[in-house]
Amino acid sequence: MTSPTRVLVLNSGSSSLKYQLLDMRDGSRLAAGLVERIGEPGSRLVHTPLAGGGERRERTAPMADHTAALGAVAEELSADGLGLDSPDLAAVGHRVVHGGLRFSAPTVVTDEVLAEVERLVPVAPLHNPANITGIRTAMALRPDLPQVAVFDTAFHTTMPEHAARYAIDTETADAHRIRRYGFHGTSHAYVSRETARLLGKDPSEVNVIVLHLGNGASASAVAGGRCVDTSMGLTPLEGLVMGTRSGDVDPAVTFHLRRVAGMSVDEIDTLLNKKSGLVGLCGDNDMREIRRRIDEGDERAKLAFDIYVHRLKKYVGAYCAVLGRVDAVVFTAGVGENAAPVREAAMEGLEQLGLAVDPELNAVRSGEPRLISPQGARVAVAVVPTDEELEIARQTYSLVSN
Numbered sequence: 001m002t003s004p005t006r007v008l009v010l011n012s013g014s015s016s017l018k019y020q021l022l023d024m025r026d027g028s029r030l031a032a033g034l035v036e037r038i039g040e041p042g043s044r045l046v047h048t049p050l051a052g053g054g055e056r057r058e059r060t061a062p063m064a065d066h067t068a069a070l071g072a073v074a075e076e077l078s079a080d081g082l083g084l085d086s087p088d089l090a091a092v093g094h095r096v097v098h099g100g101l102r103f104s105a106p107t108v109v110t111d112e113v114l115a116e117v118e119r120l121v122p123v124a125p126l127h128n129p130a131n132i133t134g135i136r137t138a139m140a141l142r143p144d145l146p147q148v149a150v151f152d153t154a155f156h157t158t159m160p161e162h163a164a165r166y167a168i169d170t171e172t173a174d175a176h177r178i179r180r181y182g183f184h185g186t187s188h189a190y191v192s193r194e195t196a197r198l199l200g201k202d203p204s205e206v207n208v209i210v211l212h213l214g215n216g217a218s219a220s221a222v223a224g225g226r227c228v229d230t231s232m233g234l235t236p237l238e239g240l241v242m243g244t245r246s247g248d249v250d251p252a253v254t255f256h257l258r259r260v261a262g263m264s265v266d267e268i269d270t271l272l273n274k275k276s277g278l279v280g281l282c283g284d285n286d287m288r289e290i291r292r293r294i295d296e297g298d299e300r301a302k303l304a305f306d307i308y309v310h311r312l313k314k315y316v317g318a319y320c321a322v323l324g325r326v327d328a329v330v331f332t333a334g335v336g337e338n339a340a341p342v343r344e345a346a347m348e349g350l351e352q353l354g355l356a357v358d359p360e361l362n363a364v365r366s367g368e369p370r371l372i373s374p375q376g377a378r379v380a381v382a383v384v385p386t387d388e389e390l391e392i393a394r395q396t397y398s399l400v401s402n
Ligand code: ADP
Pocket: 213, 214, 215, 216, 243, 285, 286, 287, 288, 333, 334, 335, 338, 339
């Protein structure tokens, strides 16, 4: 019998389930989809068959929990001849947001691993419970199949202590596991490796600054394939200005909001995570809409854009200093891949650091990795589309196929 080559990638949120089925012989996608509003009125599944040219299908039906959602996904896949009971399925790869310090590599899920992911819930209260639910659901459906956890934090576990520790009382920090963990690690790992490939080098030979600019956003400094610093911290709140998150603020802002504005801790949490960033500054978190408003002369949108870009520049400068020698700055994720004005503004005036953008190359729209720096530039500036699902599938498959 030939070995199974398919991997199902699951990304479980509290009320959502994203999935892709890949064939690891060539990394091609067989199907992809999303279930939204699980456990809420109006649950909806959108399924897209990607092999054999089937039509995109939608179903709206009550799905009370993740078990019901994955059951519906399994039915859709079966209808395409890709059922989860197939002997071709090698494993399920799960995105798990927080792996703490313990998980620096993809890990086959056992009861003990699940217990550790559960122990990390206090530092990832929104994400880890949903990820655990996804794993348990898939385990129940195919108990015989390896379930592999791929952690968002794993790539950042190589950060040296001087980058990972906050300058707060050591006993308190250790007692509560307070340190900088970083997130989006799967994307930073994939994109930094693909950037080395674009430069025709081995990842061990290049120093790269990765700017992952999606709705959530983070920067990382990667030296010779290893992360040495990243902008997100104990939680994904720290660092860059994001769609709805503030990124860096003086921690005393929270005391002030509590003591002077009388807000509860939960209200402050919601303010900084959901009502800040671009949406807090100008009411929109979609960069397309912000650019449209700027073109119409909207001052609030312009200021939001300028604050976003200013923060980005500060991190680029900081990571140039952290790395010493930089070979490439690379933009990725929704904003990084698509918003040429953000790339142009973020690199503007950084010629002293060897950084510049060629306007014509920057204006090219393409789904391919590409250079946007002028020919012969000392430091490459690149756009490299991220692919977290492919990276999760690759890591999962490499673990189970050996
Ligand atoms: P996430 O995975 O964090 O939800 P994405 O990486 O998909 O986010 O990025 C989503 C964001 O990308 C949107 O909020 C929007 O601001 C931005 N975006 C997507 N397409 C474009 C585009 N064509 N031009 C500018 N910004 C875009």
